[in-house]
Structure formats: C-alpha cells, structure tokens
Amino acid sequence: MATASAGEDGTSRTIYRACPLCEATCGIAVEVAVDVDGSGHAVAVRGDDEDPLGRGYICPKAHGLIGLQEDPDRLRHPVRRVDGQWLEIGWDEAFELVGRRLREIRESSGPGALSAYVGNPTVHDLGATVYMPALLRSLGSKKRFTASSVDQLPKMLSCAALFGGSLSIPIPDIDRTQHLLMLGANPMASNGSLMTAPDMRGRLRALRERGGRLIVVDPRRSETARIADEHLFIRPGTDALFLFSLVHTLFDEQLVALGPLEQYVRGIEEVRELSRDFSPEATAPATGIQADDTRRLAREFGAASKAACYGRVGTCTQAFGTVSSWLIDVVNVLTGNLDRPGGVLFPRAATSPGVAKPGPGSPVAHARWRSSVRGLPESFGELPVAALSEEIDSAGDARIRALVTLAGNPVLSTPNGARLARALESLDFMVSVDLYVNETTRFADVILPPTTPLERPHYDLAFSGLAIRNVAKFSPTVLDPPAGGWDQWKIIAELAGCVNGVGADVVDDLVLGALLSSCVGAPETACPDVSQEQARKALGDKRGPERLLDLMLRAGPYGDRFDGARGGLSLAALQASPHGIDLGPLASRIPEVIATESGAIELAPPLLVADVPRLRAALDCGARAHHELLLIGRRHVRSNNSWMHNIHSLAKGPERCTLLVHPDDATRLGLQDAKTARIRSRVGEVVAPVAVSSEVMPGVVSLPHGYGHDAPGTRMETARLHAGVNANLLSDEEQIDQPSGNSVLSGIPVEVSPV
Numbered sequence: 001m002a003t004a005s006a007g008e009d010g011t012s013r014t015i016y017r018a019c020p021l022c023e024a025t026c027g028i029a030v031e032v033a034v035d036v037d038g039s040g041h042a043v044a045v046r047g048d049d050e051d052p053l054g055r056g057y058i059c060p061k062a063h064g065l066i067g068l069q070e071d072p073d074r075l076r077h078p079v080r081r082v083d084g085q086w087l088e089i090g091w092d093e094a095f096e097l098v099g100r101r102l103r104e105i106r107e108s109s110g111p112g113a114l115s116a117y118v119g120n121p122t123v124h125d126l127g128a129t130v131y132m133p134a135l136l137r138s139l140g141s142k143k144r145f146t147a148s149s150v151d152q153l154p155k156m157l158s159c160a161a162l163f164g165g166s167l168s169i170p171i172p173d174i175d176r177t178q179h180l181l182m183l184g185a186n187p188m189a190s191n192g193s194l195m196t197a198p199d200m201r202g203r204l205r206a207l208r209e210r211g212g213r214l215i216v217v218d219p220r221r222s223e224t225a226r227i228a229d230e231h232l233f234i235r236p237g238t239d240a241l242f243l244f245s246l247v248h249t250l251f252d253e254q255l256v257a258l259g260p261l262e263q264y265v266r267g268i269e270e271v272r273e274l275s276r277d278f279s280p281e282a283t284a285p286a287t288g289i290q291a292d293d294t295r296r297l298a299r300e301f302g303a304a305s306k307a308a309c310y311g312r313v314g315t316c317t318q319a320f321g322t323v324s325s326w327l328i329d330v331v332n333v334l335t336g337n338l339d340r341p342g343g344v345l346f347p348r349a350a351t352s353p354g355v356a357k358p359g360p361g362s363p364v365a366h367a368r369w370r371s372s373v374r375g376l377p378e379s380f381g382e383l384p385v386a387a388l389s390e391e392i393d394s395a396g397d398a399r400i401r402a403l404v405t406l407a408g409n410p411v412l413s414t415p416n417g418a419r420l421a422r423a424l425e426s427l428d429f430m431v432s433v434d435l436y437v438n439e440t441t442r443f444a445d446v447i448l449p450p451t452t453p454l455e456r457p458h459y460d461l462a463f464s465g466l467a468i469r470n471v472a473k474f475s476p477t478v479l480d481p482p483a484g485g486w487d488q489w490k491i492i493a494e495l496a497g498c499v500n501g502v503g504a505d506v507v508d509d510l511v512l513g514a515l516l517s518s519c520v521g522a523p524e525t526a527c528p529d530v531s532q533e534q535a536r537k538a539l540g541d542k543r544g545p546e547r548l549l550d551l552m553l554r555a556g557p558y559g560d561r562f563d564g565a566r567g568g569l570s571l572a573a574l575q576a577s578p579h580g581i582d583l584g585p586l587a588s589r590i591p592e593v594i595a596t597e598s599g600a601i602e603l604a605p606p607l608l609v610a611d612v613p614r615l616r617a618a619l620d621c622g623a624r625a626h627h628e629l630l631l632i633g634r635r636h637v638r639s640n641n642s643w644m645h646n647i648h649s650l651a652k653g654p655e656r657c658t659l660l661v662h663p664d665d666a667t668r669l670g671l672q673d674a675k676t677a678r679i680r681s682r683v684g685e686v687v688a689p690v691a692v693s694s695e696v697m698p699g700v701v702s703l704p705h706g707y708g709h710d711a712p713g714t715r716m717e718t719a720r721l722h723a724g725v726n727a728n729l730l731s732d733e734e735q736i737d738q739p740s741g742n743s744v745l746s747g748i749p750v751e752v753s754p755v
C-alpha cells in the first residue's frame with residue numbers, strides 16, 4: 001500500500017472509483033487525508049471489496065496513481081518550446097497560439113495538412129472519449145490516426161464484417177466457460193484486453209477448479225501459459241493457419257454444430273471450402289504445431305459443453321491479424337459457442353443505444369478513402385498509423401504539416417520510431433495534450449497538460465461494453481483539481497473550438513445537441529416520446545462529460561427514460577451506488593445485436609475471403625522461413641505501454657527491457673546471459689542485455705515495447721534511470737496486415753549478434 005503523511009487535520013475520507021490504468025477497470029478505494037484547509041491528498045489505494053466486477057482485486061499499478069499524482073516531472077501548466085527551452089504559458093495564450101497556427105496552416109495548405117494521433121489513455125477518460133470526436137471533426141482532415149492500428153483494429157474490422165459493428169466484439173464468458181482456448185494474450189501480465197475482467201488469476205483458477213481447461217497458444221511460455229493445463233508454442237504470425245486447421249478439422253470430423261445459431265448464419269459452406277487447403281498436416285510445418293495436436297484440440301473444443309476461443313494483441317499485431325481475428329469467431333460460431341452462456345457473448349452496456357439497430361445495416365466503414373503515399377485504407381474513419389511518417393515526410397504537397405497528439409507516444413509505440421521522430425521534428429507545428437515531456441511530446445511546440453485521473457470524474461464507456469459482466473460504475477473526482485488546472489474534456493473542447501475560432505462552450509453545445517438527436521425525440525431513437533427540450537431540462541446545465549453521460553445512461557437499455565418515477569439508471573442513480581451497479585451476467589443477444597447489411601452473421605465476408613490467397617501463399621514461405629529469427633514483445637505487470645515508467649515504485653527492480661533468447665539460439669549465435677546483443681531489422685538496430693531462457697521457443701526472441709527513455713530533450717528523470725531500448729526502432733512500417741493496415745509488431749525478422 002502506498003503511504004504518505006496523514007492529513008493536517010487528522011481526518012480522512014475514502015472515495016470509491018474505477019482504476020483508469022488498464023482495461024480491467026478494477027474498483028478501488030482511495031483514501032484521502034484531509035488538510036486543515038479542506039483540501040486533501042491521496043494516501044492509499046486499496047481494492048474495493050464491494051466492486052461488482054473486481055471484488056477487491058487490484059494489481060501493483062493501482063498504487064501508481066499516487067505516484068503519478070505526486071510526480072515532480074508531471075506537467076502542471078501549459079508549456080511552449082522556444083529555442084529548445086520549455087516556457088510556462090497561460091491557457092489563453094496557449095490556445096490563442098494553437099488556434100492561430102492551425103488556422104494558418106489550414107488556410108495555406110488545406111485541411112489535409114492537419115492531422116491527429118490519438119493514443120490509448122484517451123479511452124480511459126470519459127471526457128476525452130466523448131469530446132475527442134469533436135476535435136477530429138473540427139480539424140476537418142481525413143488523415144487521422146489512433147493507437148487502434150497498432151492494436152485491435154483487425155478485430156474491429158472482422159467484427160464489423162461478421163456482425164455489423166466494429167464494437168460488436170464477443171467476449172469470453174470466463175466465469176462460466178469450461179474450456180478456454182487462448183491465443184496471443186497474456187492476461188496474467190496485461191490483466192486482460194477486449195475482456196474486462198479483474199483478477200484473471202482468480203478467474204482462471206476458478207475455471208480449473210470447476211473442472212474446466214485452459215489452453216494457451218503462444219511463442220513464449222508466458223505467465224498465463226505457466227498456469228494453463230496445456231501450452232503450445234506457435235511460430236509467430238501463423239495463428240491464422242492454425243485456426244484454419246481447427247476449422248478444417250471441425251468440418252472433417254463432423255464436429256460442426258451451430259445449434260440455434262444456424263438460422264442466423266450465412267456462408268458456412270464457403271468457409272468449409274476455404275478451409276480445405278489448410279489441413280493440420282499442411283499447416284504444421286509453418287506453425288510448428290503437430291497435426292495430431294491440432295486435431296486433438298479441435299476435438300476437445302468441439303466436445304466441451306461450453307467453450308470460448310479468445311485471441312488478443314498477439315493475434316492482431318501480426319501479418320494476418322484480421323484473418324486470425326475472424327477465424328477465432330468462426331471457431332466459436334461453428335461449435336455453437338457464440339452467444340451462448342459459457343461461450344462468447346456480446347455485453348449490453350448501460351450506455352449503448354437503447355434501441356440497437358436490429359436487422360439490416362450499412363456496409364462496413366472501410367476503404368472509403370486511402371492514405372496519400374501507400375494508398376492504405378481507412379477503417380472507421382482512421383488511417384493506419386504505419387502510414388504516419390510517410391504522410392509527413394513523403395507526401396509532397398499533400399503532406400501533413402501540423403499534428404495534434406492526444407494521450408499518445410507514437411515514437412515509442414508505432415513502427416519505425418526513428419523515422420517518425422525525424423518526421424515530427426520536420427513539422428511546421430505540433431501540439432500535444434499530455435502529462436509529460438516525453439519521446440513524442442518533446443517535438444511539440446505547445447504541450448497542454450490535463451489534470452490527473454484522480455482530479456476528474458470518469459465512466460468506462462468503452463470497457464463496460466467489453467466486460468465479462470454487465471456493470472455500470474461512476475467514478476467521482478477524488479481530489480480537487482489545483483487552481484488553474486484544466487480538465488481534459490475542457491482542453492479538448494477548447495482545442496476543437498480554437499481551430500474554428502469558437503470557445504469550448506460552443507463545442508459542448510454541439511456535442512450535446514448531436515447526442516440528444518441520436519437519443520431522444522425521433523422515431524428511430526431510444527426515447528421517441530421524450531422531446532429534446534424535456535431531456536435538456538432533465539439533464540440540467542452543468543457543462544462537461546457528466547451531462548452527456550447522464551443522457552446516455554437515461555436513454556440506454558437500463559435507463560429511466562427521463563422519468564424518475566419509472567426507475568432505472570441515471571447519473572444520480574450511479575452516484576447513489578458508489579461501488580457500482582451489477583446488471584447481471586452476459587446474456588444472449590442474437591439476433592438483436594446483428595447489424596450487417598444482410599441482417600445475418602456473415603461467416604465468409606468478402607473482405608476476409610479476399611485475404612485467404614495471401615494466407616495460402618504463407619503456407620509454403622512459413623515453412624521455408626524457419627531459419628529466420630523472429631522478434632516478439634511482452635508485457636510486465638508493473639509497466640503500462642510506454643508510460644508510468646517515471647513512477648519509482650513501479651519502475652524500480654530488476655532490468656525489464658531484456659532480450660529473451662532460447663538457449664539453442666544463444667549457443668548458435670554466441671550470445672551469453674547478461675551480456676549485450678545487437679538486434680538488427682530492416683529498419684533499425686538496438687543493443688540490449690540478453691536473458692537466455694527456454695521460455696521462448698527456438699527461433700524466437702522477445703523484447704518488451706515502450707522503452708527507450710534516454711532520448712534527448714525529455715523530462716522524465718526516473719524513466720531515464722531505467723531507460724531500456726525502443727523495440728519499435730526495429731518494427732517495420734512496411735509490414736502490415738493487409739485488410740486493416742494494422743502494424744506488424746510481432747514476428748519481426750531480426751538478426752542478433754553479440755556486442
């Protein structure tokens with residue numbers, strides 16, 4: 001437990017909220033010591049035993065919230081870079097400058113000269129989540145990038161094709177399943193992703209105690225593989241081949257049994273045909289998984305009373321990310337496990353539109369425009385970030401000249417970080433909304449720092465739609481923001497406004513107006529009988545994200561429909577239940593949730609079928625390329641992508657940024673434990689300490705991402721002491737998953753030699 005001095009007046013209060021640091025969204029109890037002047041400081045973070053999802057669980061990172069709060073390197077005022085020096089400036093001056101520069105560049109070079117990169121912590125703040133789209137719209141540029149395209153974009157694309165919604169992602173029913181087949185995920189370190197489920201250790205233990213099985217497929221014997229019933233090594237990047245072999249076997253051995261799902265599914269025969277070439281014998285040389293094992297795994301999956309196939313970042317950030325993501329759900333569908341308790345289910349979030357659009361929908365929002373240089377396709381309004389550098393340094397007159405970054409560190413988190421750093425340095429103007437001067441924001445002209453997570457209210461809009469139970473929890477402000485501190489929503493709204501010469505209030509009104517028209521007063525909305533005026537009155541005039549949240553909750557599937565007497569959810573109802581409200585286990589939602597053009601689950605969507613020939617070609621090269629050494633990443637429970645490395649309590653301890661090498665490879669390459677190695681790829685090289693370990697499969701080396709904190713010009717002194725190297729100096733912006741343009745960050749060909 002983190003401790004600090006007691007409050008000056010000797011009393012303390014406890015505030016319950018959700019931890020905003022990762023997708024688990026654990027309920028935490030923050031103890032605040034109260035000072036004589038009534039202000040307070042956070043002294044301890046505990047798990048909240050009454051949180052319906054987390055039931056008291058937290059990981060070591062939760063305490064880091066206090067470290068973040070007190071970090072002397074964290075920015076507390078806007079800063080401007082002048083002749084290499086950071087000068088504190090006022091908010092008005094900052095926005096005047098930013099607005100003027102962005103407008104000038106847009107006027108001289110067109111809206112395509114403006115761009116934005118939105119990073120991962122955006123989804124962990126309600127305010128950023130709801131105002132960010134307004135910022136992107138106001139920039140008026142089609143060149144927008146987010147961390148999705150170094151993460152889950154392939155899953156979004158496959159789900160949009162199969163089910164009609166990029167966020168219609170089936171979640172493993174981990175508390176009721178009897179068989180969990182997990183690929184490319186290590187929730188024992190990551191605490192779970194696209195599966196909001198605190199305490200994975202406890203939940204996986206419970207699975208095994210009730211006689212269920214956990215099977216992990218991973219090129220590394222990860223922390224999760226170690227507690228599994230069975231672990232199979234797989235050659236990086238070959239999951240789609242392995243999954244197709246499972247599908248092949250399901251057909252081959254008459255294990256296909258869709259049950260009640262069958263009436264809603266189209267394309268089963270086409271999938272059968274496609275799977276013919278991918279027999280377990282055909283894929284084994286490439287995957288490294290024996291044909292007998294693949295057949296046995298297919299049989300066991302088919303025979304389990306309730307089973308869930310689940311893949312995460314390792315199955316997305318690879319050359320066949322979209323096809324792998326698709327085939328994971330094909331396995332679930334063919335065995336009747338989609339939409340069945342104990343299988344994989346669609347959550348029903350409290351803020352999802354109250355009337356889901358049932359039946360036929362619109363086509364997948366994909367490839368409506370393309371990037372200028374390589375012609376990479378847009379998905380859901382964003383371009384793959386693998387194209388960001390070239391859109392700055394090689395797009396001629398169409399080039400990006402000004403960039404907004406919001407809660408992102410692409411120099412450490414996207415491919416070929418060295419080229420991106422050079423490109424950022426060449427921009428005419430850059431503004432970053434961030435807490436630190438780090439590897440990316442050091443190139444900004446202006447940095448606008450928001451108040452901290454403990455100083456703002458929160459609700460997990462995204463993660464409540466990805467959780468293993470339906471829950472709703474509001475997180476109130478824990479600490480009063482400091483005088484002159486700006487909440488993130490207000491910074492984003494002001495930023496959106498200043499581009500067009502208006503203030504944050506105008507933007508707030510527009511956001512509210514748009515949300516009102518989609519929630520109330522029209523036949524296709526959830527509350528056709530409630531007028532916009534009525535709703536507006538019920539919501540009150542408090543500006544900011546809480547009012548928008550109230551609207552979404554009240555018009556949502558559990559909402560009070562603006563009728564207090566009716567009962568149901570509202571912001572007030574959540575505020576009266578500080579631990580959160582349990583809305584029950586996940587339940588079947590088909591057909592209501594399906595929104596494809598046809599109204600059916602498209603098991604063989606054209607977008608994915610079109611990528612199968614590329615996969616077929618990989619059957620041969622896969623086997624031939626076994627002499628290549630492939631680089632994968634890994635996560636550590638005390639780390640968080642590229643940040644939180646400046647918090648001593650998390651950063652201390654043994655060196656984490658080491659290269660894991662299998663003993664056979666170490667011998668062959670002349671590498672020694674604890675000595676250093678040079679790792680080279682097509683795009684760059686780094687030098688890192690070696691840890692010889694049979695934890696990785698032969699032919700695979702592993703280096704975590706998010707390090708490389710020794711760059712000049714940053715202001716993160718603790719991180720600098722544990723600098724490590726940037727694994728994304730090795731990842732190659734040319735290597736992408738074809739359908740989505742998602743970066744390949746796993747399975748990068750490298751050469752390794754002793755230094």
Ligand SMILES: Nc1nc2c(c(=O)[nH]1)N[C@H]1C(S)=C(S)[C@@H](COP(=O)(O)OP(=O)(O)OC[C@H]3O[C@@H](n4cnc5c(=O)[nH]c(N)nc54)[C@H](O)[C@@H]3O)O[C@H]1N2
Nearest residue numbers: 119120121147151407408409410413433434641642705745
């Ligand atoms: N090689 C390799 N690369 C990877 C991955 C991998 O597995 N391997 N994983 C990928 C994945 S899954 C992801 S999601 C991306 C993440 O990529 P990014 O989102 O680009 O990077 P983060 O490391 O999450 O950086 C977060 C940034 O937000 C800032 N920040 C933190 N909290 C706040 C806040 O409340 N407000 C604001 N404004 N800023 C804040 C931090 O200071 C930091 O600058 O990295 C990807 N990159």
Ligand SMILES: Nc1nc2c(c(=O)[nH]1)N[C@H]1C(S)=C(S)[C@@H](COP(=O)(O)OP(=O)(O)OC[C@H]3O[C@@H](n4cnc5c(=O)[nH]c(N)nc54)[C@H](O)[C@@H]3O)O[C@H]1N2
Nearest residue numbers: 184185186190193236237312313314636637639640641746
């Ligand atoms: N402590 C901590 N928690 C985090 C984060 C963090 O940085 N630190 N990041 C957060 C974010 S943004 C995300 S997206 C999630 C990610 O959550 P997870 O997906 O669980 O992420 P990882 O722990 O990286 O696990 C990925 C696994 O895929 C394996 N792998 C790599 N390549 C392949 C492959 O080709 N095939 C297969 N089958 N496996 C492969 C790796 O060895 C690794 O064990 O974690 C979140 N939680």
Ligand code: SF4
Nearest residue numbers: 019022025026059062
């Ligand atoms: S697992 Fe840790 S970092 Fe993630 S939400 Fe829970 S306490 Fe926070």
Ligand SMILES: [Mo]
Nearest residue numbers: 120150151152
């Ligand atoms: Mo991520």
